Amino acid sequence: MPTDIVENTESHTQELSSQERDRLCRLHDSYKPVWLTETIQLGPLLPSDKDSLLEYLNDPRIYQYLYGPPCPYKPEDADFWINGRIHRMTKAGSPTNFCLRDMARGGKAIGSVGVSDASDDDLSGDDTGYWLAPDYHGQGLMAKALKMMLRKVSIDEVGKRKFNSHVFEDNWASRKTLEKAGFVYQPDIKRENVKDGKVINMWVFRLYLSDEDIAKQDIIAEATPLPSLA
Template sequence: MEQLLAQRKSVHDMTAEEIEQLQALHDSFRPRWITPTVQVGPLMPSDRDDLLKYLNDPRIVNTLVGPPKPYLPEHADGWIRTRIERLSLKGSPLECAIRDMEKGGKLIGAVRVSDGPDDQLEGDDVGYWLAAEYHGQGLMAKALKLMLQDISIKEAGKRKFNAHAHIGNWASRRTLEKAGFVYLSEVHLHGLQIWRFRQYLTEEDLAVREVAVEAVPLPSLS
């Protein structure tokens, strides 16, 4: 699978057989339910059009530091391809799609965590975005906490995390604080004034840390 992916420049050009292989890989990772109707799971080539839609929405991209502007098809192709490569190599994703399962699994956001070593802390160890119509429901804090717990902390053994948010983006700040991050200071980064946060966990912290509990899906969706 890794060699197959390395030969590809665009996931959009994959054959039906290759996409079927990726779907099987996707299905091997158990999604996490953050509400009875919303779950997090790996990105797929079929998410390309929704990525292009949302990452060109000013309500989303104006709160993000990383994605290129405008967000072009080649950006979406490359991003999905690297996420699939990670899944094929390690069996779990660092970036998950957030999906509304009442709408057929439609992509409505994404959440990213890190498995980088604690002695090489640079930039952001988390990232996230959510479709504007889903704001204000607490979805992102739940998704971020679950991903940190299951992928970064349990699987990768990571204990130190950095995060940033645009100054004035109180929704993002609340998301980070609900996920356990502590505000540090204001900093100048990439020409922007942003808030800096961190989360450094000791074994004692982990022993008393509130466990992120998955939701129970609606019977019609399980």
């Protein structure tokens, strides 16, 4: 599956005053979550998610299909990713990385989906990234989360119309997720990455939308939570 690419945010962080950093953190962390299902929310990455990041990004069932996070994934890696969250926001203040949280398990983060505010003129990188805890696979959660956040943030807020994503070759589950979200496999575009010293062939997917396409899209309605979780 595609994943969030760890970027170097340290230099940007040092340029901010402590007051500005605190303001941006509050803005990011106060983003209102949305209900994906009756028990699962999509919300901003929070400092309290550190334990989940350490648990799942060290799980070989997840790591084998991720390009970017180090392995082993250490506490300082989680701190770096969480502390850099304010640099993964749109100009309007919306996060571009969201956690899936199982509210029936106390809000435990069980996955992540990242969308893009990058220019349509540059399709060299991944516009989407995601991972999901193995116990939640096969339920259609990630395709729904991806479509919801693409529409809510990238399409409606940013005005983005072109998207690019890469998947490890033979990762059929991730391919199915992207295709459910409207992405189309590009057999004529070849890409390779190096992971753990091995060359990995990548599938390339693209999603191009016109304003007419967007007008015809069905809006994914927010779910109604269980009364005990509302």
